[in-house]
Amino acid sequence: MMRARFIKKKKAPGLMLTSLLDMFTIILIFLIVSFNAESYEFRLEESITLPESSSRAKLKPAVNVSITDNQLKVGDRAVLTLEEGAFAEAHHEAGSIEPLVERLREVYIQRYGDPDDVSGRVVGAEQESDEEYDGQEPIVVVQADQELEYRSLYLILRSAATAGFFKYRLAIMRPGA
Amino acid sequence: MFDRWRKQVDEPQELDLIPVMNLFIVLIPFLLMGAAFFQIGVIPASLPTHTPATSDSPSDTDLVTVNLVLKADALQLTATSSGVAPEALQEIAASWPRTAQGYDLEAFHSQLMRIKRLYPRSNTMIVLPHDELEYEDLVGVLDSARERQVGVRPDGEPDMAELFPVVVFSRFIPAEEPAAEEEAG
Numbered sequence: 001m002m003r004a005r006f007i008k009k010k011k012a013p014g015l016m017l018t019s020l021l022d023m024f025t026i027i028l029i030f031l032i033v034s035f036n037a038e039s040y041e042f043r044l045e046e047s048i049t050l051p052e053s054s055s056r057a058k059l060k061p062a063v064n065v066s067i068t069d070n071q072l073k074v075g076d077r078a079v080l081t082l083e084e085g086a087f088a089e090a091h092h093e094a095g096s097i098e099p100l101v102e103r104l105r106e107v108y109i110q111r112y113g114d115p116d117d118v119s120g121r122v123v124g125a126e127q128e129s130d131e132e133y134d135g136q137e138p139i140v141v142v143q144a145d146q147e148l149e150y151r152s153l154y155l156i157l158r159s160a161a162t163a164g165f166f167k168y169r170l171a172i173m174r175p176g177a
Numbered sequence: 178m179f180d181r182w183r184k185q186v187d188e189p190q191e192l193d194l195i196p197v198m199n200l201f202i203v204l205i206p207f208l209l210m211g212a213a214f215f216q217i218g219v220i221p222a223s224l225p226t227h228t229p230a231t232s233d234s235p236s237d238t239d240l241v242t243v244n245l246v247l248k249a250d251a252l253q254l255t256a257t258s259s260g261v262a263p264e265a266l267q268e269i270a271a272s273w274p275r276t277a278q279g280y281d282l283e284a285f286h287s288q289l290m291r292i293k294r295l296y297p298r299s300n301t302m303i304v305l306p307h308d309e310l311e312y313e314d315l316v317g318v319l320d321s322a323r324e325r326q327v328g329v330r331p332d333g334e335p336d337m338a339e340l341f342p343v344v345v346f347s348r349f350i351p352a353e354e355p356a357a358e359e360e361a362g
Contacts, residue, residue: 017194024201031208042217051313054320055220056337141219146313150306153315154348161224169219172316 042171043076044143051146053172059141062169063107065100065156066143072156074103085145087152096159104140104163112138115164141169220319222344225303241266241296243289243341247306247318252280254288261296269295279314282321289340290325302341305349319344 042059044050047068066073072080072087079099080087091097108115115138140160144153157168238260246253255270271288273281293299302322306315323344328336 017198021194021197021201024198024205027205028201028208031205031212034212034214035208044215044217050217051316053218053220053316055218055323057219057221059217059219144312146311146316148312149308150310150312150315151308151348153312154346157222157224157346161226166223166226168222168224170222170312170316172218172220174216174218 042141045073048143048145049147050143050171050173052175054175055172057169059169059171060139062139062141063104063111063165064141064143065104065160067145067148067152067156069145072097072100074100074107077103079103085148085152087155091155092151095155096162097155100156100159101163104160104165108138108164112136112164137167138165139167139169140165141171143171220316220323220344221342222346225345225347237298239296240298241269241292243292243299243302243322245302245304245318245322247280247304247310247315248275249307249309250275252285252318254285256292258296280318282318285318286321286325286340289322293325293340300339300341301343301345303345303347305347308348 042064045066045068048066064073064075067082067085069085070082071078072082079102080097087097105115140157142153142156144156153170160168237258241256241258241261244255244257246255251272251274253270253272256266258266269288269292271284273284275281304315304319323340323342324337325340326335327338330336
């Protein structure tokens with residue numbers, strides 16, 4: 001009886017979680033800071049290296065047009081196969097890319113209605129500030145590699161204009177990212 | 178008996194951190210999915226549009242439209258306005274040859290700041306690059322034209338103000354085309 005009182009009960013070994021908790025707290029703070037609360041998803045094409053720019057204008061919902069080495073895409077759908085990232089001379093001579101125009105026109109009708117109905121449309125060089133933009137206006141975001149020639153970029157913009165889009169955003173990478 | 182009681186009281190109680198850990202383990206994958214590891218931005222742009230009964234040239238005396246021609250060997254700056262005297266517009270026109278280092282963006286930026294001081298309401302720039310100009314070079318030129326530094330904020334970041342943020346892209350129509358006389362765009 002006396003001996004039993006002196007035998008210590010073995011405690012279950014406890015894990016030292018303090019250091020793990022410290023680490024998790026640091027990770028959590030870092031992730032909260034870099035959390036992108038916007039629901040808009042922008043899928044950056046892997047083969048594209050965007051040029052760096054100091055522009056502070058934010059990316060907002062719009063129709064994405066991307067040009068890679070071998071494809072021209074509207075959203076996720078490829079509309080034209082390219083050779084070495086260049087458009088055929090016939091497209092340059094025509095002044096627009098017909099498959100791109102057709103696809104953009106379809107998207108325009110689905111999202112914004114009739115592209116030929118110009119009532120209420122702001123034309124010319126007028127550009128709204130990013131704060132005013134509510135995502136309801138037809139805008140094309142062009143995702144192009146930093147080495148793309150201007151004539152190809154201009155051809156995409158012209159095609160978008162033919163399809164009814166009159167405002168464009170050139171996607172860029174902010175420095176330090 | 179008393180010793181045993183005192184020992185129990187003195188022993189520090191350990192916090193049960195398991196629920197906190199569980200919460201963190203749920204939060205971390207969720208935040209990881211929404212984290213942005215690179216910052217994507219945009220440069221707003223437009224193309225010239227034909228609007229009957231209006232002119233591209235502003236008629237106000239404190240408003241000009243800047244035309245920027247990016248040639249393979251030079252950078253040319255001109256201005257148009259129906260409200261400003263042609264002599265005054267001629268006076269602010271400038272040209273800089275392209276060197277091995279590229280376009281002289283510092284001189285270009287200084288000239289734009291001068292134009293902005295003279296015609297403060299001006300904000301539109303029509304850009305006419307040559308066909309082979311790379312997108313990266315074009316963005317570099319636009320960066321020098323869109324904003325200017327006006328000071329330093331208390332947090333050490335530069336305080337920027339608009340210079341010519343409205344960018345309109347255009348293109349020269351090749352001379353051999355029959356429609357060469359029509360306006361570009």
